[in-house]
Amino acid sequence: MTTWEPSAPALSVRQVLALERVLAGEPEVVAAAGRLDRPVRWVHVAEAADVGVMLSGGEMVLTTGVLLAGDEDRQAEYVRSLHRAEASAVVLGLGRAFPSPPEAMRRAAERCGLPLVVLHRPSPFAQLTEEVQSRLVRRKFAAVSLSEAVRTGLTALITTGAPLQRLLDEVARHSGCPVVVTNLAHRVLGTAGERPAVDDVLRDWERIARQAGRGEGDGWIRAELGGRGEPWGRIVLCGYRGDTATGRLLADRAAEALVLHRMLGGGAARTWEEQSAQSLMTDLIGGVVPARALLPRARAAGLPVNRRTFVPLVVRGRDAARLDRVLRLLGLPGIAAELAGSAAAVLLSLARDQDPDALTLHFAARLRAEPGAAPAVVAAAGARTAFDDVPAGLREARHVADAVADSAAALDLPPVVRLRDVHLRGLIRLLRDDPQVQSFAERELDGLLGEPDEDLLSVLRTYLATGRNKSRTAQLHHVSRPALYRRLEAIRTRLGVDLDDFEQAASVHIALLAHDAQQH
Template sequence: MPGRDLDTVGRPITVADVLALPVLAAGQPQVVTGAARLDRPVRWVHITELTDPASFLKGGELVLTTGMPLPDEPAGVRRYVDELADIGAAALVIELVRRYHRPPDALAHACQARGLPLITLARDVNFLEVTQVVHALILGSQADAMRRTQRVHEAFTALTLRGAGPEDVVRAAAEMSGHTVVLENLVHQALICQPSGDTVEAALADWEQRSRATPSADHTTVLGPESWLAAPVEYQGERWGRVAMLPTPPGPAAPSASGPFGPEDVTVLERTAMALTIARLTHSDPWERTAHRSVLRDLVEQRHRSPADADARVTALGVPTKGSRFLAVLVDVPHEDDRTKAEELLSEDLRKRGSQALVGLLGPTRLGILLSLRPEQPWRPVVEHLSRTALDLLPGTSVSTGSEATDLTGVAHSFRDATRVAEATEPDQPLPPGRSYHERSDIGLRRLLFALREDTRIQDYAERRLGRLADHDARHGTDLLTTLRHYLDAAGNKTVAARSGGLSRETVYQRLRTIERILDCDLESGEQRTELHVALTALDVLRVR
């Protein structure tokens, strides 16, 4: 077996690692039994020529022998092997130089029966040199492990001191361990998932079913059919959920799923659970609300790596996606102090009514709601009830809806539509007859211009078309803009305009001629009247405060 460089960073030294060392590889080691158990950790190396070496062992030793003390009778050989297996020896290495030139059948059969790796050496090996090299590696590995453990403790202490939230804690755990880490609540909803090496889709697929198949425990341990490393998150007997570290899935970099997690992984997860407990106690927002906000913002800003990842995250939060339609709703509350109350109560109201939704803050005074609707379920009654609840809770609240989306890839567009509706809604905008929310069909000319009011091109247009008339009114104390408004609202009917302004027709005629002269326009032109009407509407919305 050729030698190779030994890389055991972050894990115990195994039998396979020791066999690969040049000092032992020079003996041409051959694995006779237990080839599948060469991943056993080696705690120490023990040289022995005794017939009862197990009495000097504590478990985890690689036993080196020339074979000289082995009993001749099969029963004695079986007893020798049973004692090594019972004490938990890592492997038995026998040199085939002095007494034996092939392993005794009784020894091979006994090791095979007990699952004890048996390795033969065809050439003479300096056992003392083997112990020196391996012990140096073990001690060095233990020192490295202690330093890494110290760094883990320091990292989580720093997170706690700076008041890190649950997402920061889970992200740190995934980065330190190299494993995917998931925080779930008591009803097996995956609230935070930080993937490492795989996708969110792979990590969260059928999460609730897989999680329920993984039993809970009162301490950090490996559990369930997928061998998750899990730790409860609790405080003084009150459990809030658990945090799970997932094994590395098979792949080119990991031919088979990783076996038991190392001590450092256990330390990382235990410190993760502790940091999450502290975060829960020091942050007033429940985990579920934080999770909804995070997923909602990622959907709005299209920050998911793939549609499948987005689907997995939303589904893992208990919101159905398969066969569902989606609708974005924005709730703008009057004051920033109202947003948390609105978020909590609207979430609770939707839950009581059986409506599936994500609810989260999107701005200082804005809540975002993503409704998940059944194929046959009309959305207007759901939004109407939601809007009336919001208005009853906080008068002055404005609710805007976007367009329907057939899948999660259309959710960002639905929120953009809802945002346009909200931007086109003036303060104290009258509600449409028969409903308590605003939608895209409500956007007419005035609301469109209101949405664009900060665009300097709109401002420039209004000033170029009507600035001279407004200046004239300001300098001379006249009210020609009002006369123009009455005339345009009357669609060019001078008699109606005179009645609206309480003026005589002759006065209106005179004022219209003055307006034409100041603006250098023809008020008999339908096109120019339209241009002036747009400019006047723009001027109105620009004056809204």
């Protein structure tokens, strides 16, 4: 007899009763009608009164009851023994032994919750068994084939260094339903599947996460992710429409691949949490996807979004992982993500009664107070009360951070830099791609551009940024005053300008701002 494996593909009692050969016997469920979704792993024909000892679980037992007729105690014990053996159901063919459903068996089956089905018309048990067994074999073969196809596909992706998203897309392709990966706190780390279906899942993620945590049902199938006995996340198939056992097999194969992917570094230095935050923040800043459409992802990523005040920030001089640690240390709800150009974005989500300016200043002060760290530039946009306005705020904060990036050390910047603090730099940054501005910058700086000695350009940048303060410039470049004078003289000679003349110095300053803006 085949050993019962809970993960083996099975038919439900309800599905077996819907088969054409079974319907020909006019089946009637007379007990435990609410338990028809129990899996049938095998069909067993048996007349022995002690058949229960021969079962291993999951069988649908077919009998005429010929050895039970006339003894109600044996009839009840027969049902109880099947229940103890974890049989799926018992099908009794009515006829000479039992012309009508036996009451003793019906009562016992109802108490045990074991479906009792009677067949009102003669039905060849051999043909019925053959039909069910062949279907089960085909389902098992299909499940094994699917399992191997998934394993092969995911392994190939891992060996080529594919990112997490590629693996999840492959799982979603095979499962035909949304796929979600979370950490133990139910924070979503990745999703795949048809976008509208995924958004529907994320929109109600808190309820779904609780349901997935309690167990499986209605197609919600999960598999734990972890290593060395320590779980760190789970993968959930949301609304899988196929056979539950096949879905479990698919989820298990996916989990194995994801654990291996993470162990090997996932093709990237960033953690899955960091990649998830970066994807969300990139989409917000890009503006291609409407902010409202990104709300489910933001909520599922752990960002509070209902009746909140949002503060968009861009920080230079700290990576996203460190910013995330500071957020947790200060108890500030928010997410941090890396951006291109050595910057990181932070989106704070504050309660409406909190002071956004004060908390932003507190966050910036904490960054500046970190021992041994390079100075951090914190650029902020004005607080937003509507999530739809967040993308514009993030772009404004990035614009401010970019405008002061080249001369941050020389400028006397406030702890939190805002649009009003960047003045001319902000305007030049906006106009940097204009051909006439580019031509102006090259013409004004022609004597210094392309020179192997970049020190003169750096000295000029600092000198102009400090308001032509020679002492401050010498200090920042760690040179003596006479050495600085020689450099300034070389600059005057090469550019052919008088830096003591305000208009000429202003012209060179604007050209240098334009040149620096074009380099980033």
